[in-house]
Amino acid sequence: MDVNLSLLFTGLPLAKRPAAAAAAGFRAVELWWPWPGSPLPRPPQLDELRSALAEAGTRLVALNLYAGQLPGPDRGALSIPGEEAERFRAHLDLAAGFAASLGCPALNALYGNRVPGVDPDVQDQLALDNLVLAARAAHRAGAMLLIEALNSRESPGYPLVSAESAIELVRRLNTMTGLDNARFLMDLYHLSMNGEDLPSVIDRYAPLTGHVQIADNPGRGAPGSGRLDFPGLLGRLRSAGYRGWIGLEYRHPEDGTDPFAWLAAPGPARP
Numbered sequence: 001m002d003v004n005l006s007l008l009f010t011g012l013p014l015a016k017r018p019a020a021a022a023a024a025g026f027r028a029v030e031l032w033w034p035w036p037g038s039p040l041p042r043p044p045q046l047d048e049l050r051s052a053l054a055e056a057g058t059r060l061v062a063l064n065l066y067a068g069q070l071p072g073p074d075r076g077a078l079s080i081p082g083e084e085a086e087r088f089r090a091h092l093d094l095a096a097g098f099a100a101s102l103g104c105p106a107l108n109a110l111y112g113n114r115v116p117g118v119d120p121d122v123q124d125q126l127a128l129d130n131l132v133l134a135a136r137a138a139h140r141a142g143a144m145l146l147i148e149a150l151n152s153r154e155s156p157g158y159p160l161v162s163a164e165s166a167i168e169l170v171r172r173l174n175t176m177t178g179l180d181n182a183r184f185l186m187d188l189y190h191l192s193m194n195g196e197d198l199p200s201v202i203d204r205y206a207p208l209t210g211h212v213q214i215a216d217n218p219g220r221g222a223p224g225s226g227r228l229d230f231p232g233l234l235g236r237l238r239s240a241g242y243r244g245w246i247g248l249e250y251r252h253p254e255d256g257t258d259p260f261a262w263l264a265a266p267g268p269a270r271p
Contacts, residue, residue, distance in 0.1 A: 001263075002028035002061050004213070004249040006071075011254045015048050018056035024260055029053070030062035030247045032070055039066040039077075039091035046098055053102065061245045062106040062146070062211050063099055065134060066091045075150060075158045076110030078134070079127035081118060088130055092137040100141040106211050106245075107138045108146040108185055111169075113157030120159070128176070131169075135177045144210040145173070148185035151193035161194055163201045170208055183210025187249070192217040192228055199236055206240035215250035222250050224262040 003009075003026045009017040014034055021029050034049060035041040053060055066088055068074025077084040099107055111127055114120060131145070138145040149166040150158045160166050166184055173182040186209045191201055214233075216226030223230040234246070252259035 001246045001248055002026060002030050004031070004247050005029050006032040006034070006064075007249055007251055008259055015052040018052045018058045022056040022058050027057065028059045028061045028245060030245075030249075031060065032064040033066045033095075036067075036069050036072065039087045040094055050098075050102060060099075060102045060104045062108060062247060063095070063104050064108045064110065065095055067110040068112075070110070074113065075155050076112035078109060078130040079112035079123040080115060081122065081126060084112075085126055085130060089133060092133055096137040096141040096143070099138075099143050104141070104143060106144045106146050106183075107134070107141070108148055108211070109134045110148060110150075111158065111160050113155070114159060124159075128172075131173055131182075132177055135173055135179055135182055139177075139179045139181050144181050144183045146183055146185040146210055147173070148187055149190060149194070150187075151190040153193055163191055163196055163205055167205055167208060184208050185211045185213065187213040188228065188233060189213070189215035189217055189220055189249070198228070198233055202233065202236045202240050202242075206237065206242045209242055209244070211244055211247065212237065212242065213247040213249040215248075220251050222248075222252060222259055222262050230262075 003021045005017040005021065009020040012020055018029055035045060067076045068084060077088040079085070095107065109131060115123065135145045147166045147170050149160045149163055152161040160169065170182045170184050174180050184205055186201065186205065188198055192198060214223065214230065215221065216223050216228050218226050
């Protein structure tokens with residue numbers, strides 16, 4: 001398992017979060033794009049994060065590509081005509097180089113919201129063009145390109161709101177590029193919010209899944225805070241042949257309690 005440093009340890013500066021994850025017993029972390037307003041951060045910013053990861057002994061195993069203001073109103077930039085799509089394209093080489101320098105195996109490309117007044121077909125074509133470029137950049141970095149479905153309740157303008165829609169795009173990208181490096185990001189929280197049958201999703205799509213993220217529903221808290229059966233779901237993932245990383249992408253109050261206490265309970269063990 002790995003810790004998402006964009007939702008956990010957020011009371012600390014970014015450069016101190018890898019050490020906090022290591023102190024909690026984790027050797028791997030993931031991140032949303034850590035500079036939401038800047039698709040092209042300065043080299044010292046990249047060096048600071050790279051050094052923090054190395055000094056903590058933590059590996060970056062998944063990184064979101066530039067997605068606009070996240071957290072915030074945006075859900076990606078690659079399908080937004082004009083400046084945002086250009087910013088996304090301009091940052092691909094930098095992001096791929098950063099990932100390659102860290103041995104990061106997965107880059108997540110959020111699709112972006114629908115724009116009022118813009119033909120959805122125009123956005124979808126722009127998205128395909130940019131995703132092909134992103135897949136090629138990920139390939140140069142030795143990484144997968146992840147495609148994620150979000151939930152329609154929290155992201156009503158986001159067009160990929162089912163496992164099937166994300167899988168269809170994964171398959172289309174792999175056909176278009178011939179690289180076979182596009183994979184599904186199976187976020188069990190978002191899929192459960194959409195009312196999907198999680199065991200069925202796991203059984204059908206585990207072979208095309210490159211990364212898994214978890215949070216309980218309702219509330220997006222730690223497993224055990226909601227109603228999802230994580231021992232059963234994680235066991236089903238293993239039975240379906242999934243051997244990749246599972247990202248802990250949940251919220252936890254900054255109240256001094258252990259966000260990972262659930263891992264001490266019978267069931268999955270802390271890595």
